[in-house]
Amino acid sequence: MPPQNTSLAEGAVDDDVSSHKLSLLKRRRDVMTSANILFYESSKQELLVERAEGQWMFDEEGNRYLDLINNVAHVGHCNPKVTAAVTAQMQKQYTNSRYLNSAVIEYSEHLLKHFPQELNTVLFCNSGSEATDLALRLSSYYNGKSEYICLKGGYHGHVQSALDVSPYKWKGGAVKQPEHVHAVDAPDAFRGKHKGNYAGEEYAKDVAEVISRREGKISAYIAESILSCAGQILLPPGYLKAVYKYCRENGVLTIADEVQVGFGRVGSKMWAFELQDVVPDIVTLGKPIANGFPMAAVVTRREIAEAYWKSGSQYFNTFGGNAVAAAAGLAVLKEIEESNLRQNALEVGEVFLRGFEDLKQKNDIIADVRGFGLFLGIELINSEGLPAMEEAYFVRNRLLEDRVIISVDGPDENILKLKPPMCITKENAEMVLEKMNAVFNKLK
Ligand SMILES: Cc1ncc(COP(=O)(O)O)c(C=O)c1O
Incomplete structure (x- = not known):
């Protein structure tokens, strides 16, 4: 997430910036919104890539x-294998995802090999935000409930349903905490209210308290498997185990957001939730999945995925699961594996x-x-x-x-x-x- 600065949007410029960069910044301001902020505070710092x-x-x-x-x-930027895979697929076909395409099947099979057996079904979309929206909807279709628990400081995307569970964005007035969402403290064992060996279990009690207070109403608990926007917080040992236990005892689904931390970034495991020795009901994937090519996915158990169809609706997403995205995704998986x-x-x-x-x-x-x-x-x-x-x-x-x-x-x-x-x-x-x-x- 970029910092919440506004100076560029308001027009701050420095004298010794190349005229090319200044001209681009000006043209950008002329055609794009100030809300579309860049990484740095000044035109001098701003990187023209x-x-x-x-x-x-x-x-x-x-x-x-x-x-x-x-x-x-x-x-790696412009990874030649990903570029080659995308180019080759674009020369073959890249049409509407509703036609049968082998690339997305091959990708799904390969991806699922990296998941615990029970997580056996993939749904495709185009961004982490869409994945969050889909995960929340799947959970509500599955258990018929419509309230959610999230973590303070968390971020799960920019569409309305994702903003609803993103306290990171509940500031500034435009986005407010909705009544159907309950935010519990991020389990920060360094600066937070619980420290020491039992911090994980202590923090998990906050989730249990909401589940019990909103008896029978909570559909899902959503959290990143390592908290990013909330402050690079490592979940204390035992936290997700205790949270998931409370959830399962009460029919609440568990959603692990692996959009930032997935695909082997943590090294010892492919997914950060594995560090806590748990298996979520639903996992959301995005950002690194196709090395920058727009793609995202939700991985879940078959009966949860089938709840969509049983709810009386089809899942159609024009670009989600298109062959080019699948080719990029497959090249990423192979590169993670083959280059160790x-x-x-x-x-x-x-x-x-x-x-x-x-x-x-x-x-x-x-x-x-x-x-x-x-x-x-x-x-x-x-x-x-x-x-x-x-x-x-x-x-x-x-x-x-x-x-x-x-x-x-x-x-x-x-x-x-x-x-x-x-x-x-x-x-x-x-x-x-x-x-x-x-x-x-x-x-x-
Ligand atoms: C943890 C997390 N989840 C979801 C999203 C939303 O992804 P996207 O920007 O691809 O919609 C982000 C984006 O920053 C994120 O960091």
Whole structure:
């Protein structure tokens, strides 16, 4: 998620920006809405991406930037195998998804091999938001209930039903908490209300309390398997196990949002929910699924998927499950497997985490470092014990000057967030750590 800044939208420009970039920014403002914000605060910082390759992005002057935030370009920007698969499929056919097409069947078979046996059915759509909407609807068709539980700070997409379960967006007035949605505390065992060995079980009781208060009315519980927008929060041990138990005892379905964290990003597992040793009823997939080609999916049990048809409705989605998306998706799966990208995520993630720990020893402002594989966060807290938002942006902006791209996230915008393409190397990580060290020294 980009930061909630508005300065570009309001027209801030810098003098020493190339006329080409300035002209593009102006033309963009002329034809697009201010709500369509870019990553950075000023026209000087804004990156004009001319081309990209692997873990690198290149600006209009040919300068090379290390991309540490692009979990969409999962197997590397412009991955030649994905490009070849898409091109070959486009030369064969790419029509309406209602015709029989072999690509989507082959993809589904391959994808499902990565899931526990009971998750045996795939529904296709075009974005993570659509996947959230579909997951919520499937759950309501299945159990006939219409209230949902989500986590404070969570984000699941920009369509109305997804915004309804996205407290991250319940600010600013346009989106309000609807009556049919109940938000419980994010299970933050670092800064939240429960800490220590039993934090997971303690936080899970909040879910049990809502289920019992809204007796018989809750359809589903939705959460990311590692919380991204809510602040790179690792679910405490035992959390999902306890939550899912309460849900199952009360006919509430469980939805795991793997849109940011799925497809092996955590290294040791293909899906982040596996870190908690649970099997959700419904899983949503997006962003990295086709390396940037628009595609998303919902994976669930057959009887839940069939509830759609039994409800009296067909599931038709013009582009969802089209052959080109399926070809891109299949190339991504094969690249993860054949290039051992999960192992790479583990090894490079380890280098980052060790380096972050070292930085933490030397810098009081670093309060916590955390992550699995290549989904990493550094939490900054200032000397007064408050979230260090300004310092977080300082680090991000100084690293940009060093041509390293990271992002800032979390409800207090004080978490440095890294989720790079999975082909990043240990050497890249060492280089970043060196640059981070220098930037943190400037903060002292
Ligand atoms: C966790 C999560 N779920 C769902 C979505 C929605 O995906 P999309 O932007 O593809 O609609 C996002 C997007 O940022 C996300 O981060």
